[in-house]
Each structure stands twice: as C-alpha cells, then as structure tokens.
C-alpha cells in the first residue's frame with residue numbers, strides 16, 4: 001500500500017491479520033497517519049470518525065452486504081481504526097445484515113490500546129430491539145450497549161436484561177446528539193461509526209461527523225444499493241470536508257477526510 005496524497009511515497013506492508021505483541025512497522029505508520037488529527041482530548045465532546053466503503057459508482061453494498069466490496073488493505077485500515085476506537089457505533093440494520101458481534105482482542109492490534117480496555121465496546125442503535133438476526137451480538141461476556149428510545153417495547157427491553165447495557169436517548173426515535181453525549185458520559189472519547197447509511201445520515205445532519213474514512217472499491221456495481229450516507233430529507237445539511245490523505249493498493253483507494261476546524 002502506498003501513500004499517494006500528500007505525496008510522500010511512503011510504502012506500508014499490507015498485513016493479513018491483527019495480533020498482540022510488538023507492533024509491526026506498517027501498523028505504527030498507519031496509526032500515525034490515522035491518529036494525527038483525532039484530537040478529542042481538548043474538545044468538549046468525543047471525536048466521531050466514520051469508516052465506510054463504496055463502489056466506484058457509489059454503492060454501499062454488494063448483494064446486501066458491504067463485505068464484498070472490501071480488499072486486504074481496506075481490511076487492514078478497518079482493523080486499525082477499530083484498534084484505535086473506544087466504542088464502535090452501528091445502526092441495528094448493519095448489525096443484522098453484517099452479523100455483528102463483540103470486538104475481541106485477537107481481532108485488533110492491542111499494542112495500540114495502551115491505557116485502554118483490551119477491545120473497544122460495541123454500541124447498537126435500535127428502536128425495534130429486534131435482534132433475532134444477530135445472535136453473535138450477545139454471545140460473549142462483553143455485553144453490547146443498546147441505544148434505544150423511551151418508548152422501547154417493554155417485553156423486548158426485558159429480554160435484554162443482563163445481556164446488554166441499555167441507554168435511552170430520545171422519545172420516539174433515538175436522538176443522535178443525546179446518544180453521542182451518553183457515550184461521552186460513559187467515558188468514550190473516540191467513537192468509530194461503522195454505519196450504516198441511515199445512522200450515518202443522521203449523525204451527519206446533526207453535525208457530529210468529524211472525520212470520514214472512505215474506501216473506494218475498484219468495482220462498478222450497478223444495482224439498487226444506496227449511498228454510504230442516506231437521508232429521509234431532500235434538503236439534508238452538507239458537511240464540508242478536507243482531504244487529509246489517500247492510500248492506494250491494488251486499485252483500492254483508502255481516503256481520509258476531516259471536517260475543517262471552524
């Protein structure tokens with residue numbers, strides 16, 4: 001993988017899997033690239049980074065899932081960003097489609113987590129509390145955070161007793177501002193939003209996206225898949241972004257955009 005913007009010519013070895021122990025050089029290089037502007041410690045709210053992948057023509061999924069769009073370098077960035085995060089935030093649609101489960105230390109670079117828990121927490125936003133499609137979510141000693149509404153179905157809420165940490169944010173639907181504040185109150189300062197498009201659309205509209213890491217996958221997909229940011233509102237707010245860097249590998253472009261300081 002080569003850094004092509006800014007032009008440094010830096011080469012980073014693409015590694016197939018994560019692990020503990022001493023950090024390989026390319027992981028330290030990548031962490032320096034992705035860590036250099038995430039400065040939440042001085043801000044009064046957490047830093048929210050989104051990580052998404054799209055086909056060249058803008059599709060956010062192939063056959064209903066984003067995995068088919070990925071490649072080795074993109075997966076390395078995906079793992080790196082998880083390794084740097086305090087909490088991973090996803091919508092329930094993504095948790096169901098992508099069969100989400102807890103992030104375990106053997107799947108990340110634990111050497112990047114000095115002073116942090118061995119793995120990031122997982123927070124899932126849901127109104128329906130329908131988790132039938134994602135049994136892995138609750139299959140470990142690491143209960144997920146479920147962010148739901150004041151009107152959540154009492155029976156479904158009861159079924160999550162002791163299996164999840166429940167956060168209520170909003171009345172009829174989750175208010176994403178309140179959700180992010182709740183995560184900050186739990187001590188999470190680095191939030192990694194992994195989608196999906198509808199949750200990301202709300203975070204963007206609320207002005208909460210500080211950074212977008214977007215991989216462009218070298219494929220034209222056609223089909224009916226939506227974009228990486230979805231909105232119910234035609235007049236959705238726009239977020240200006242500054243290109244921070246671009247990495248390239250085998251036709252994949254791993255871009256990083258940050259919101260310029262006000």
Ligand SMILES: NC(=O)c1ccc[n+]([C@@H]2O[C@H](COP(=O)([O-])OP(=O)(O)OC[C@H]3O[C@@H](n4cnc5c(N)ncnc54)[C@H](OP(=O)(O)O)[C@@H]3O)[C@@H](O)[C@H]2O)c1
Pocket residue numbers: 051052053054059060061064065066067090091092093094095097098125126127128129130172173174175176194195196197198199200202228230
């Ligand atoms: N290309 C990529 O990088 C990428 C990343 C992630 C996902 N995806 C793809 O995107 C697709 C899923 O898209 P999506 O937009 O439906 O996913 P999503 O945003 O993850 O899920 C939508 C669901 O999240 C919950 N939700 C979102 N906002 C809420 C709010 N304000 N209040 C309460 N609940 C809220 C609701 O769950 P309930 O129905 O439980 O109430 C809603 O149905 C899948 O095909 C997935 O593979 C692609």
